Structures are given as C-alpha cells and as structure tokens.
Amino acid sequence: MEETSDIIKQRVNKARKIQLDRYKYDGIISNSELTPSLMEKYCCLDDKCKEILQKAFDNLNLSARAYSKILKVARTIADIEAEENILPKHLLEAIQYRNLDRKYWRRP
Amino acid sequence: MRVLKFDDDEFPQSLKSIQNPPSQLWVEGDVSLLSQNAIAIVGSRGCTEYGKRWCENFTKDLLEYNLVIVSGMAIGIDTIAHNTALKYGGKTIAVLPSGFDNVYPKRNFNLFQNIINNGGVVVSEYSPLEEADQEKFLERNRLVSGLSVATLVIEAAYRSGTSVTANITKSENKEVFCVPGSLDNSKSLGTNIMIKKGAKLVTCVDDIVENYGFLHKDNVLQEVPDLILEDVDDEYKDVYKIISNVPIDINQISKKANISINEAMAKVSMLEIDGKIKRFEGSKFVRG
Numbered sequence: 108m109e110e111t112s113d114i115i116k117q118r119v120n121k122a123r124k125i126q127l128d129r130y131k132y133d134g135i136i137s138n139s140e141l142t143p144s145l146m147e148k149y150c151c152l153d154d155k156c157k158e159i160l161q162k163a164f165d166n167l168n169l170s171a172r173a174y175s176k177i178l179k180v181a182r183t184i185a186d187i188e189a190e191e192n193i194l195p196k197h198l199l200e201a202i203q204y205r206n207l208d209r210k211y212w213r214r215p
Numbered sequence: 216m217r218v219l220k221f222d223d224d225e226f227p228q229s230l231k232s233i234q235n236p237p238s239q240l241w242v243e244g245d246v247s248l249l250s251q252n253a254i255a256i257v258g259s260r261g262c263t264e265y266g267k268r269w270c271e272n273f274t275k276d277l278l279e280y281n282l283v284i285v286s287g288m289a290i291g292i293d294t295i296a297h298n299t300a301l302k303y304g305g306k307t308i309a310v311l312p313s314g315f316d317n318v319y320p321k322r323n324f325n326l327f328q329n330i331i332n333n334g335g336v337v338v339s340e341y342s343p344l345e346e347a348d349q350e351k352f353l354e355r356n357r358l359v360s361g362l363s364v365a366t367l368v369i370e371a372a373y374r375s376g377t378s379v380t381a382n383i384t385k386s387e388n389k390e391v392f393c394v395p396g397s398l399d400n401s402k403s404l405g406t407n408i409m410i411k412k413g414a415k416l417v418t419c420v421d422d423i424v425e426n427y428g429f430l431h432k433d434n435v436l437q438e439v440p441d442l443i444l445e446d447v448d449d450e451y452k453d454v455y456k457i458i459s460n461v462p463i464d465i466n467q468i469s470k471k472a473n474i475s476i477n478e479a480m481a482k483v484s485m486l487e488i489d490g491k492i493k494r495f496e497g498s499k500f501v502r503g
Contacts, residue, residue, distance in 0.1 A: 159485070159488065162488045162489070163484075163488045166487075166488050166489075167487065167488060195481070196477070196478070199480065199481035199482075199484035199485055200477055200480045200481050200484065202484045203465075203480040203484050203498075204480075
C-alpha cells in the first residue's frame with residue numbers, strides 16, 4: 108500500500124518525540140548524538156542481535172566506525188516502529204543502509 | 216537405502232580392486248553411477264575464494280565430458296564440487312565417513328538429500344548407526360579415490376586429509392591432478408608440494424581429459440532452476456529463491472517475494488552475512 112507523505116511525516120514526528128522523551132535528562136535530542144556510554148544504555152542488544160552483529164563484522168568487512176553507525180540507525184528504525192528494544196530485524200535492516208552509503212563514499 | 220555385498224553384481228568393480236576393499240556398501244540413490252567413469256574432486260574444508268572459483272570451473276568443465284563427480288561431502292571444496300554438479304544437472308557420488316543415520320557433517324544434510332533426489336548417489340561402508348570419527352575420514356578417502364579414474368585436488372593444506380586421498384590415488388597408479396596456487400596461500404601449499412612430487416599441474420580441463428581417450432565432450436549442461444543447494448533457513452528461503460546469478464535489486468526482491476522493503480532488507484542482510492548471497496555496487500544481489 109502506498110503511504111502519503113503526511114502519514115510518513117506523522118511517523119517521523121512520533122519517532123522524534125520518542126527520542127526527545129528518552130533523552131530528556133541526557134542533554135541530547137536525537138539518536139545521532141548518542142555517545143558510546145549512552146549507546147550502552149539505550150541500544151541494548153539481546154543475544155541474537157549480538158550474534159548477528161558479530162557475524163556481520165566477521166563476514167562483511169565492516170569498519171569499527173560502522174559499529175556505532177549501525178547501532179544508531181537500528182535504534183532509529185526501532186523508534187519508527189515504536190519498539191522499545193532493538194530487534195534482529197532492525198539491526199539487519201540497518202546493516203543494509205550502512206552498505207548502501209559505502210558506494211557513495213568510495214573514490215571513483 | 217540398501218546394502219550391496221562384495222559379491223553382488225552391482226558392487227562397483229572399481230572398489231573390488233583397491234587395497235582393503237569394503238565388504239559391503241550402504242547405498243541410496245542411483246547405484247548405476249558407481250560403475251561409470253568418475254573423477255574425484257577434493258580439497259580443503261577451509262577453502263579460499265580462489266579454491267571455490269576453480270572448483271566450480273573445473274567441475275563444470277568435467278561434467279561436459281560426462282564424468283561423475285566423486286567427493287566426500289565435507290564442508291568446503293567437497294561441498295562445492297557436489298553442489299556444482301547438481302547445479303548443472305550432472306551426476307555426483309558422495310562417500311560418507313559415517314552411517315546413514317548419522318550423516319556427517321550435519322550441516323550438509325540438505326546436500327545429502329539433494330544428491331539423492333537429483334540423480335546422484337550416496338554411499339557408506341558403515342552401518343547406519345555408526346558415527347564419523349578421525350579414522351573414518353581417512354578410510355572414506357580410499358573409497359573416494361577408488362571409485363575414480365583420477366583425483367583432482369583443488370586446494371590442500373600441508374599434510375592434510377586431502378593429501379592422504381592424493382597419496383592413495385598415487386599408490387593405485389592413478390593420476391593426481393592439482394590446481395596450482397600462490398605461495399602465500401597456505402591452502403595451496405599441499406597442492407604445490409604434490410606438483411613438486413610429480414602430480415600433474417592443471418590449468419584447464421584439457422590437461423585432465425587428454426589423458427583419457429575414452430572421454431568425449433558431448434554433454435550439454437543446463438542449469439537446474441530452483442534447486443536450493445545450500446542450507447538456508449526456512450525463514451529466508453523465499454528471498455533466497457528469487458536471487459539468482461542475474462543481479463536483482465531490493466525493490467524487485469520485495470515485489471517478487473511480496474514482502475515489505477524492510478522485511479526484504481532484513482532478509483538479504485542475513486543471507487549476505489551468511490555468505491549465501493553477495494551484493495554489488497548499486498545494491499544488486501546475486502547468489503554468493
């Protein structure tokens with residue numbers, strides 16, 4: 108089903124609101140600002156997620172920098188779906204996004 | 216599954232003449248393959264991309280000469296050889312290091328079934344309940360070699376199980392062919408040493424078939440569609456089936472599988488992490 112821009116806007120605003128509420132006392136307003144220690148607090152991964160991430164690092168040649176990028180994006184996808192925790196599907200989707208921007212960063 | 220006794224007509228002639236032949240064989244699948252012209256393709260369990268690629272190339276080319284591909288169903292080169300044979304509608308024989316009720320390795324149970332269901336045959340000299348162990352790996356290798364006119368080694372570490380198979384082949388006065396490799400690659404050390412000791416270095420299939428006048432290139436290969444060759448979790452099979460050797464992007468995948476883009480992305484991610492598929496620039500996917 109096609110979504111209208113208006114519905115998408117509502118969804119994004121809701122995810123923003125979730126982040127504003129969550130980071131009320133942390134001095135930040137969005138997932139992009141997460142520091143490593145805050146990430147530990149708000150991007151908890153269950154064993155299944157940890158296993159996926161480990162495998163991804165072993166097999167996909169990910170850089171260390173990619174780790175926090177993937178987690179932040181996964182956190183955001185979870186927020187858009189109003190999920191309290193990052194689930195495997197969020198993490199897996201985030202891994203695809205990281206791959207997507209790699210080609211634009213590569214030198215021609 | 217049934218048993219072939221040494222004295223049965225169907226018991227392969229080739230195995231009767233090896234040192235220490237088995238007294239009986241458990242078999243499932245097309246038993247007639249056991250008496251056809253066959254070649255062993257063996258190599259490292261932890262093979263490299265290079266090994267994978269040349270295993271596929273040589274296997275495919277050998278199938279055109281109607282050769283049956285024999286291997287040990289181990290992870291790595293063995294699996295690639297069997298899979299490539301199945302993929303192109305060729306015939307393949309897997310020799311187990313265990314009984315039929317304890318298929319080894321477990322990870323290859325899917326391959327085990329594919330071989331039987333796609334015109335191949337699986338054999339074992341062990342009664343169904345026996346489990347694989349170190350000794351059986353080596354015993355199995357003599358059958359792999361025994362069923363074949365020659366052995367092609369793709370990659371092998373120094374003093375590996377693969378070297379054992381090659382030595383058996385040599386002791387039976389059959390040819391050992393080796394794919395050469397880089398000195399930097401430990402998985403080519405075994406093959407390079409074998410070449411040094413007299414195995415034939417091969418760069419193409421002609422180097423093998425020219426030694427056997429009775430072989431003719433008369434088999435036209437056709438890819439078998441929709442054959443799921445690897446262990447793919449049921450959860451990801453719908454997406455895996457759609458991805459072929461022709462690059463496809465995420466939009467097409469989601470449309471064909473009739474799932475959302477998010478779901479398609481999560482699934483291709485898992486398949487990519489597991490090495491089942493690969494992604495190109497521009498986010499197109501192909502089989503790994």
